[in-house]
Amino acid sequence: MGGKVTCTLGEVKQRADFIVYWGGNPAECHPRHFTKYTIMQKSRFLPRGRKDRTMVLVDIRETKSAKAADTFLQVKPGKDFELITILRAMIKDQRVTDAQIEDTGMTREVLDKLVDQMKNCKFGCMFFGMGLSMTRGKHMNSAALLTLAAELNAFTKFVAMPMRGHGNVTGADVIMRWQTGYPFGITFNRGYPRYNPGEFSTVDVLVRGDCDAAFIIGADPGATMPQPAIDHLKRIPTICLDPHITHTSKLARVHITTAPQGIAAPGTAYRMDELPLPLKPALKSPYPTDEEVVRRINEELQKKPFWMPEGAPLTMTAHG
Amino acid sequence: MIRITGGKVYDPANGIDGEVKDICIDDNGRIVESIDGGRTIDATGMIVFPGGVDVHTHVAGGAINFARAMTPEDHRRTQAFIRTKTRRSGLGGMAPTTFATGYLYAGMGFTTVNEAAVPVLSARHTHEELADIPIVDKASLTLMANNEIMLDQMQAGEYERAKNVVAWYIWAAKSYGVKAVNPGGVAAWKWGEDAKQLTSPIEGYSNLTPGKIVTQLAQICDDLKLPHPMHLHCNNLGAPGNVSTTIDTLKHLEGHRAHIAHSQYHAYGGDDWDSICSQTGQLAEYFNTHPHITTDAGAVLFGDTVTITADGPWQHLLYKLTGRKWGNLDVENETGCGIVPYTYRPSNLVNAVQWASGLELLLLIKNPWQVFLSTDHPNGGCFWRYPEIIKLLMCADFRKECLEQLPDKIKGKILLPEIDREYTLYEIATSMSAGPAKALGLTKKGSLGVGCDADVVIYEEDPTDIARTFAHPRYVLKAGEVVIEEGDIREAPDGQEFLVKPHMAADTDEFMQPRFEDCYTMQFENYPVELERIERKDLQELPAE
Incomplete structure (x- = not known):
C-alpha cells in the first residue's frame, strides 16, 4: 500500500466521465469545483458536459452536494475504511459477506452497481475530503482510497486526489518537501530535518509543551487546535503574522499586521493538484509582506552568535 | 585571482592530455592566459579536470518532489547535512533535498547539471527549486512529445504551426531545449494505453505515429537552432527486445541531430523477462557509425533507488511487477509522470543484464565524445554514486570481481566479460565533462580554455581506490571561487540558469490562446513563467532561420 495515482485538474475537466466525492462537501467548501473542473465542464472528449459525466457522493450525511450527485451513498460513520476495503475486494471478485456490506450501511445491489461503474468508466477520479482523512x-483511510484508485488501473484509467484546504497549505507542503524531504511534522532540533507526524506535528509539540516560542504564519491555530495546545500558545511568547485580527492574534504576545497574499502581496500559490499559480497583487498595502517581515527577522538573527560551536562534526549519518 | 600550478591537466576540449601546466583565473571567474598576483594553489602531483557536466538528471520539479514525499523511510537512514555558517540543512539519499543536491554535486566535482524533464505547466515550480540548488549552474528541458496542441498540428500536417507551438512552449517554460519522452505513448496513457510501435497510429489520433513525432520534433529542434538537439527518451523503455524499437527510432532520425537519453534502458534483446539479454553490441555499432548522435548511458548500480519518469505507462508496469508504492501524475495537455521505488539486485537476472548493459555501452561506443556518464538519476542509481561507475570503467579487474556476484544464468546474455577496455583519465574527462558540455551546446563549460568559465576540479589520486579519488576532490572551483577545499564546503554561491528564446511567428500568442483555453484550467496570461522570476540567468536569443 502506498503512493498516489493522480493528475492535474485539467485532466479531470477534459476526460473524467466518472467522479466520486468521498467525505467532502464541495458545494459548500469548494464551491467552484463542480463548475470549473469536474461535472459541469464540456470538453473535446465529453462534449455534452454534465450529461456525459456520472457523479457519486459518499458521505455520512446528506449535504448540499448530494443534490448535484447522480447517486448518494450514505456510509455509516466510522465505516469508510471498511467500505473501501470491501470495494477493493469486490473489484477483484473476492468474497464479501452480506453482513460485512450491511455493516457499512450499504447493500450488495448498490455496491455491485458502483463497482460496475468504476470498472467500466473511461476515466474515473475520486476526490476525498476531511470527512475521510x-x-x-485518518491516514489509513486516505491510503486505502489511494490504493483502491491504483488497483482500479488494472481495469481502466483511475486517479484520486485530496480536497486540500485554504491558506496555500499545498504550497507549504511542496516547499517543505524540496527543502527538507518531508511535507510537515518536521523538527530541526538536531540541526537537520527529521520527520514524525504525531510527534513533531505542531499540535503535538504544543500539547506536550515542548516548545518555548511559537511563530505563526498563514494559519489560525487559536481557532482550530485543541484547548491544551491553545493554552500552551498563551503561556509562551507567540508571534503571529496575519493581515487580520484572528483568535491566534488575540492570544499572541506580538501580532505583526502583514499585507494579504494575492490581494496586496505577490508570490506563488500551489493549487490542490500542486499546480503553481502566480499571485499578482491588485492593491497596495501600507503593511509589509510576510516575506519582508521574515527576511528582516532573519537579518537580525544573523547578528547573533551561531548556534553550533566551532569544530563540531559537519556531516553525520542519521540513525533515528 | 587564482593560479593552479603543478597539476596534470586533462582538458579534452583543448586536446590536453595530462600535461603539467598552470591554469589562471581572473576576478570575473574566467580562465585567462596569465595573471599577476593572487592566490596560488599548489596542485603538484594532483590531477586537474574541467568541472563535471551532467547531461541528464532529475533534481528539481514536481516529479522528484513527488518522489521525496514517497520515500521518508530513505530520508531517515541517509546522510544528513547539518546547517553551518556556509550551508543549509538537508538530506542526501535517493531523492536528495535541493540544498543537499547542490552540495553533493559540487562535492564530487560537478558544476553544471541539466534537469531533463520539465512540464511547462509546473515550470514555475521547477525554477523555484532550481533556485534553491546552490553552487551548480543549471539548464532544463521542456517535455514536448505528448503535448496535445502540438500533436494536433502534426496530425493536421501543419509543420510550421507545430514549430511555433514548440517555440512558444520553450519560452513559456523559460527552458533550454526540448525533451521527448515516449512520443505518443504518454498521450495514449491518458486513456490507459501505450505506444510501442513507431508505425502504429497513437490512441486518439487517426494517422499520427510515434515515428512521425520523432522525425518532426527533431526537425523542429534543428530549425529553431536550439543549442542542444532533441533529447529523446525512446518508446518501449525497459521492455525485453526493445532494441529493435530503438534502432528503428534512430533510423527515423537520419539527417538530424539528436541526443538519446539513458540508452541502457533501450538496449535489450529477448522476448520476455526470462529470455532478456543485452543487445548493446548492435546499438553501440549504430553509434559508432553515426558520429553526429550522442547518448548518455543511464547506467544501473545495484542498490536502492526510486525511479521517476514522464513515462507513465512504464511505471504502471513496474508497479505491477514490484507491488511497491506507485505514484502517478498526469499533467493536462502536456505529459505525465510516474514514480516507483526500486531495488536493483545482482541476483536478479533482469537487473544483472541492466547493470552490464550500461557499462557495455560506455565501453563499446568507441568515441567518449558520444557517450556520457549518467545513471538517469535517480532511475539507475543516485548521481552521487558516479565515482563507482568511473572505477568500473577504469579497472577491468574490478569489473571481473563484480561479475562474479551475478547469477550463473547470465552466461551468454551479456558482453561485459569479453570487454577488456579501460578508460583513461582523458576519456573520463571527456565523458563526464567536455562531451556533455559540447552536446548541450554550453560553449563555456567542460573546457579549461581561455575565456571559459573557471569551473575546475582538482583530484588527489588515490592509487588504491579510483572511486575514492573521484568521490572526494581536494578542491572544487566554481566560476573562480573555491567552493570545496580539503573536503569541506567553503562557499555555497548561487549558480545561474541557462535559457533560450527561440524565434516564433508573431501571431503565435493569438494562435495559442483559444486552444489553450480549451484544455487548460489556468489563465492564459498566468501560464508563462515570468522572466524576472529567474534571478541569475544566461539568456540566449536564437536567430530566425
Whole structure:
C-alpha cells in the first residue's frame, strides 16, 4: 500500500466521465469545483458536459452536494475504511459477506452497481475530503482510497486526489518537501530535518509543551487546535503574522499586521493538484509582506552568535 | 585571482592530455592566459579536470518532489547535512533535498547539471527549486512529445504551426531545449494505453505515429537552432527486445541531430523477462557509425533507488511487477509522470543484464565524445554514486570481481566479460565533462580554455581506490571561487540558469490562446513563467532561420 495515482485538474475537466466525492462537501467548501473542473465542464472528449459525466457522493450525511450527485451513498460513520476495503475486494471478485456490506450501511445491489461503474468508466477520479482523512482511521483511510484508485488501473484509467484546504497549505507542503524531504511534522532540533507526524506535528509539540516560542504564519491555530495546545500558545511568547485580527492574534504576545497574499502581496500559490499559480497583487498595502517581515527577522538573527560551536562534526549519518 | 600550478591537466576540449601546466583565473571567474598576483594553489602531483557536466538528471520539479514525499523511510537512514555558517540543512539519499543536491554535486566535482524533464505547466515550480540548488549552474528541458496542441498540428500536417507551438512552449517554460519522452505513448496513457510501435497510429489520433513525432520534433529542434538537439527518451523503455524499437527510432532520425537519453534502458534483446539479454553490441555499432548522435548511458548500480519518469505507462508496469508504492501524475495537455521505488539486485537476472548493459555501452561506443556518464538519476542509481561507475570503467579487474556476484544464468546474455577496455583519465574527462558540455551546446563549460568559465576540479589520486579519488576532490572551483577545499564546503554561491528564446511567428500568442483555453484550467496570461522570476540567468536569443 502506498503512493498516489493522480493528475492535474485539467485532466479531470477534459476526460473524467466518472467522479466520486468521498467525505467532502464541495458545494459548500469548494464551491467552484463542480463548475470549473469536474461535472459541469464540456470538453473535446465529453462534449455534452454534465450529461456525459456520472457523479457519486459518499458521505455520512446528506449535504448540499448530494443534490448535484447522480447517486448518494450514505456510509455509516466510522465505516469508510471498511467500505473501501470491501470495494477493493469486490473489484477483484473476492468474497464479501452480506453482513460485512450491511455493516457499512450499504447493500450488495448498490455496491455491485458502483463497482460496475468504476470498472467500466473511461476515466474515473475520486476526490476525498476531511470527512475521510480526519475521521476515525485518518491516514489509513486516505491510503486505502489511494490504493483502491491504483488497483482500479488494472481495469481502466483511475486517479484520486485530496480536497486540500485554504491558506496555500499545498504550497507549504511542496516547499517543505524540496527543502527538507518531508511535507510537515518536521523538527530541526538536531540541526537537520527529521520527520514524525504525531510527534513533531505542531499540535503535538504544543500539547506536550515542548516548545518555548511559537511563530505563526498563514494559519489560525487559536481557532482550530485543541484547548491544551491553545493554552500552551498563551503561556509562551507567540508571534503571529496575519493581515487580520484572528483568535491566534488575540492570544499572541506580538501580532505583526502583514499585507494579504494575492490581494496586496505577490508570490506563488500551489493549487490542490500542486499546480503553481502566480499571485499578482491588485492593491497596495501600507503593511509589509510576510516575506519582508521574515527576511528582516532573519537579518537580525544573523547578528547573533551561531548556534553550533566551532569544530563540531559537519556531516553525520542519521540513525533515528 | 587564482593560479593552479603543478597539476596534470586533462582538458579534452583543448586536446590536453595530462600535461603539467598552470591554469589562471581572473576576478570575473574566467580562465585567462596569465595573471599577476593572487592566490596560488599548489596542485603538484594532483590531477586537474574541467568541472563535471551532467547531461541528464532529475533534481528539481514536481516529479522528484513527488518522489521525496514517497520515500521518508530513505530520508531517515541517509546522510544528513547539518546547517553551518556556509550551508543549509538537508538530506542526501535517493531523492536528495535541493540544498543537499547542490552540495553533493559540487562535492564530487560537478558544476553544471541539466534537469531533463520539465512540464511547462509546473515550470514555475521547477525554477523555484532550481533556485534553491546552490553552487551548480543549471539548464532544463521542456517535455514536448505528448503535448496535445502540438500533436494536433502534426496530425493536421501543419509543420510550421507545430514549430511555433514548440517555440512558444520553450519560452513559456523559460527552458533550454526540448525533451521527448515516449512520443505518443504518454498521450495514449491518458486513456490507459501505450505506444510501442513507431508505425502504429497513437490512441486518439487517426494517422499520427510515434515515428512521425520523432522525425518532426527533431526537425523542429534543428530549425529553431536550439543549442542542444532533441533529447529523446525512446518508446518501449525497459521492455525485453526493445532494441529493435530503438534502432528503428534512430533510423527515423537520419539527417538530424539528436541526443538519446539513458540508452541502457533501450538496449535489450529477448522476448520476455526470462529470455532478456543485452543487445548493446548492435546499438553501440549504430553509434559508432553515426558520429553526429550522442547518448548518455543511464547506467544501473545495484542498490536502492526510486525511479521517476514522464513515462507513465512504464511505471504502471513496474508497479505491477514490484507491488511497491506507485505514484502517478498526469499533467493536462502536456505529459505525465510516474514514480516507483526500486531495488536493483545482482541476483536478479533482469537487473544483472541492466547493470552490464550500461557499462557495455560506455565501453563499446568507441568515441567518449558520444557517450556520457549518467545513471538517469535517480532511475539507475543516485548521481552521487558516479565515482563507482568511473572505477568500473577504469579497472577491468574490478569489473571481473563484480561479475562474479551475478547469477550463473547470465552466461551468454551479456558482453561485459569479453570487454577488456579501460578508460583513461582523458576519456573520463571527456565523458563526464567536455562531451556533455559540447552536446548541450554550453560553449563555456567542460573546457579549461581561455575565456571559459573557471569551473575546475582538482583530484588527489588515490592509487588504491579510483572511486575514492573521484568521490572526494581536494578542491572544487566554481566560476573562480573555491567552493570545496580539503573536503569541506567553503562557499555555497548561487549558480545561474541557462535559457533560450527561440524565434516564433508573431501571431503565435493569438494562435495559442483559444486552444489553450480549451484544455487548460489556468489563465492564459498566468501560464508563462515570468522572466524576472529567474534571478541569475544566461539568456540566449536564437536567430530566425
